[in-house]
Amino acid sequence: MSYQAPVKDMLFDIEHLANIEEIASIPGFEDAGLETAQAVLEECARFNEGVVAPLNHEADKVPSSLAGNQVTTSKGFKEAFKQYAEGGWQGLQHPADFGGQGLPKTIGAACGEILNAANLSFALCPLLTDGAIEALLTAGSDELKATYLEKLVSGEWTGTMNLTEPQAGSDLALVRTRAEPQPDGTYRVFGTKIFITYGEHDMADNIVHLVLARVQGAPEGVKGISLFVVPKFMVGKDGALGDRNDVYCVSIEHKMGIKASPTAVLQFGDHGGAVGYLVGEENRGLEYMFIMMNAARYAVGVQGIAVSDRAYQKAVAYAKERVQSRPVDGSVKGSATIIHHPDVRRMLMTMRALTEGCRAMATTAAAAYDAAHHHPDPAVREQNQAFYEFMVPLVKGYSTESSLEVTNLGVQVHGGMGFIEETGAAQYYRDAKILTIYEGTTAIQANDLVGRKTTRDGGQAAKAIAAQVEKTEQALAASGSADAKAVAGHLAEARQAFLDVVGFMVENGKADPNAAYAGSVPYLMLTGNLVAGWQLGRSLLAAEQALKAGQDQAFMQAKIATARFYAEHILTRARATRDAIVGGAQSVMALPMDAF
The missing domain is CATH 1.10.540.10 (Acyl-CoA dehydrogenase/oxidase, N-terminal domain)
Structure with a gap:
């Protein structure tokens, strides 16, 4: 479809x-x-x-x-x-x-x-x-x-991020690409970068590589990394393209998914050195690259929502046309389309609720970004910046992990036909896997959530979000409808589970870091689950108001039904996740290494 x-x-x-x-x-x-x-x-x-x-x-x-x-x-x-x-x-x-x-x-x-x-x-x-x-x-x-x-803004040229090297993946302290200063103020760049998305292609006139490298004599570790612009083609003072720079694609990867995106191995400096231009100051490259990475991390979360929605649409279309078995309630005398079957409906509702919950969370985060960067009041900017920064690992981590669940269910709805490549359902599953890995794995997002976003301020940012969730619970309880009350109850339980884990992280972050970080990814998933559920609770309230105003009855009722399903089937995971984090930390590290 x-x-x-x-x-x-x-x-x-x-x-x-x-x-x-x-x-x-x-x-x-x-x-x-x-x-x-x-x-x-x-x-x-x-x-x-x-x-x-x-x-x-x-x-x-x-x-x-x-x-x-x-x-x-x-x-x-x-x-x-x-x-x-x-x-x-x-x-x-x-x-x-x-x-x-x-x-x-x-x-x-x-x-x-x-x-x-x-x-x-x-x-x-x-x-x-x-x-x-x-x-x-x-x-x-x-x-x-x-x-x-x-x-770049016009799309005439495209850009890349060049961080990873064969020996330096998530640990950028190990970057070895070097940059030699030249008398004219430029640098000569030498090294190999891997996993470079669109590092070489035929869609634009020039490719502008942003490259992490070490200037000779720079400090060891991440403090000695600088950022350089290395264009594929040199650019003259009049803006015209000139000679080919000394950066070449030596291979592209053969991948599980996102196959049409060329993932390049780039070689810099095999013919005398690639000409590079320093961005900002020497040894501040990682700081600048994090600007790219934060933008990209949010965008990868959006990719998770996107592939989820595509998989959901395909699964719904298939469920409405695939005839298989009699409905258990006897509503159709013979075989019927599989969307009649309760378990298929459960899978489709899970796909829908996760997709809509993550979209709601990402949209709310985007609004905070806009206020943080453009609002005239400094206090409003600061408040929104703190909220947005807390949200980025959730949008990236929870939305992409959810996309694996959603695309997996998409294959399952198709049954045997989902395992056949011709139907296309498997492509979304394969494509989704990379989203939990690139621009920082889910564990890296979780480490950020525990270290920078929770323990550093004693859990204050996390507790401030919990206070906002509680206000939504109160509004839901005051609504009077059975749907709103059901969502309020489950939201309250999930919020309490979240606060229990925030307390555990603050207590153990430094005192027993293995215990805290053993639960870091579950903590991210619990937090993302809560925030997505909170936004769907807000959606339910808005939909109820729209219904009272006589707006789009079918759409608004679907919003309400989806929010209640999320609360009853997905928010309820929070309690078990809390128990695993708070009570199960020791068993994560219990086996000695040589027992694996």
Whole structure:
């Protein structure tokens, strides 16, 4: 079945959870209210449904290929990317000063979901370019900005992140790529980088690599890493492309999923040294790269929501057409479509609830980002920045881990046909796996949540979120409806489980770090579960109000039913997760290493 962007659900979240009209009251966003959001999302849906989505399945079967040092992308990608760039989609969230449209992240993130749901492999190129733009906006010199930003924002050129090396994955202290200063102020870069998404391709005129490297004499460890711009083609003072730089693709990886996205091994400096330009100051590269990584981590969470929605849509379509067995309640005399069967409905509802819960959480986080970066009141900016930073590991970690559950269920709904590649259900499952790994594994997100976001401030940020959840519980209880009361009860239990674990983490973070970090990923999953459930509780309240106003009865009742299902079937996991974290830490480390 063809992809249909969930524009109505996105607009519901943007209106009721992100409060888009409040964002539109921020200076610079005056024209970015609900009407603009609807117009942009509908146009984004038309483009992706018609141009990008139809390429997804074939590109999985015939992925990118390498001949010599040149990568040819899958059929149709080059032409689709040209249309993407010409439509202004790359510059949607970026400043008008460099040719962008300057729209809020709240709108941009929804467009990102549509693009990624249409074609995850294709969407990775713009995703990495966004990260490069963010890093240059933050730390690039005026000269670097003038040379590169307009072309990146327009989509004429694309960007990459070059962190990983054969011996340096998550531990960037082990980076060995070196940069030698030159008399003219440039550097010569030498080394090998692996797992470079769209490190070589044929879709743009130039590729702007952002590369972590060590300047000669720099301190050891992460304190000695600098960041460099290394373009594929040199750029003249007039902006024209010149000679090929000394950076070449020597191979591309053969992968489990996202097959159409070329994942390159790049070799810098085999022919005298790749010319690089320092970004910001020497030895502050990791600080700048984290700007890219934070942007990318949120975006990868959105990828998880996107692939979940695509898998859900496909599973629903199949369940409505696949005839198999008599319904257990005898409602149909003979065999019926499998959507009649309670367990199929359970699977579809789980897929739907996880997808909508994660979308609601990500939309709320995007609104906090917009306020944190653009609100005129410093106190409001600070408060929203703290909330957004707490949310990033949840959006990345919980949404991507949930996408594995959702895409797995998508295959299960298809039964034996799900295991057959021709149906396409398996592709979403394969594509989803990388999302829990790249831009920081789920464990790295969890370590961030425990260390930087929970124990560092004694759990204050976590408790502040719990206080907001409690206010929603009170509003639900006051609503009077059976659905609202049911959600309120389960939300209260999940919140208490969360607070118990926050206390455990604060108590043990330094005193017994093995005990705390043994439960770090379960803690992330519990927290993501709570926050997604909280946002669905808010959705239920908004839907009840809309029903009273006579708005879109079927849609609003579906929102209410989905929120209650999430509370009764997914929020209830919180209690068991708390028990495992608080009571089960010792058994994680109980076996001696040589017993494995």
